[in-house]
Amino acid sequence: MSVPPENLHPRSRLVHDALRAAGILGEIVVLPDAASTAALAAAALGIEVGAIANSLVFWSDDEPLLVMTSGAHRVDTAALAERLGRGRISRASVEQVREATGQAIGGVAPTGHPAPIVTVVDEDLAAFDQIWAAGGTPHTVFPLTYDELVRLTGGTVAKVD
Template sequence: MSENKAPETPPEELPERSRRVAEALQAAGVRPQVRRLEESARTAALAAQALGCEVGAIANSLVFMAGEAPVLVLTSGRHRVATKALAARLDLPRLDRAGPEQVRTATGQAIGGVAPVGHPAPLTTVVDEALADYERIWAAAGTPETVFPTTHAELVRLTKGRSLPVSG
């Protein structure tokens, strides 16, 4: 598949939430290459289609709750999170899918556009080890229409996350 259908978007043309993500990337020493897509990338399949990449190269940002504490899980678009297995790996009693308000409170972003960075406070983060199968992966940049390229190792570093299997 050919990649990079969407050109890099100048920061001044980005929505405020995406500018915050770009600033967080810049502060972490990463050149922010945020791209604004013509169509929504709310799902991994839509993002992969818009970018011309495999669905597995899309890093879905999902928020779960461990009691009152949010946990950000960056999972490959090729599978679902096995919450019971992941909770056991994290030594947590359980993980429950966060509701829209919990997601917005934890990240400052809405479901469908949650970025790995640019949140009001650091989040406990898990990065799906399956994302390491791809040389370049794509993550949301604060809105359903914005994304940025990255790597598995860079996501682990940026989020201070743990690389773990999340699908079973």
């Protein structure tokens, strides 16, 4: 259910404001149950799991790396590190995710972070006319297009699996 911005959780309000600043009009939807995985989000929305833009935070070269991957994929960190010319890519800790994004695992949005994060966008998300991403909490999501996601994040488009 769409909620007026002033009634959103503070983290989701930051995401809403960042979306509007980027000219993205998708409304944040509050789900009745937590959708902390791509499969749960897809089921709640009645869409293919591949249309979920799953936000995964990794650590590489002493900095966070946000990978926006299709919910249908697992990230091949070794192959991605090679493609990007980076050192080892490893899963960020709960504390690193919170510090980098200001958001909890299961609700990490592609925007609304304390500072910009180097981002990679899964090229396979381009197959969907509309994709959905987390809205800053495990109970919130929002729709956008692939092109909007790339523009919003300033992300590098790459194969991630």
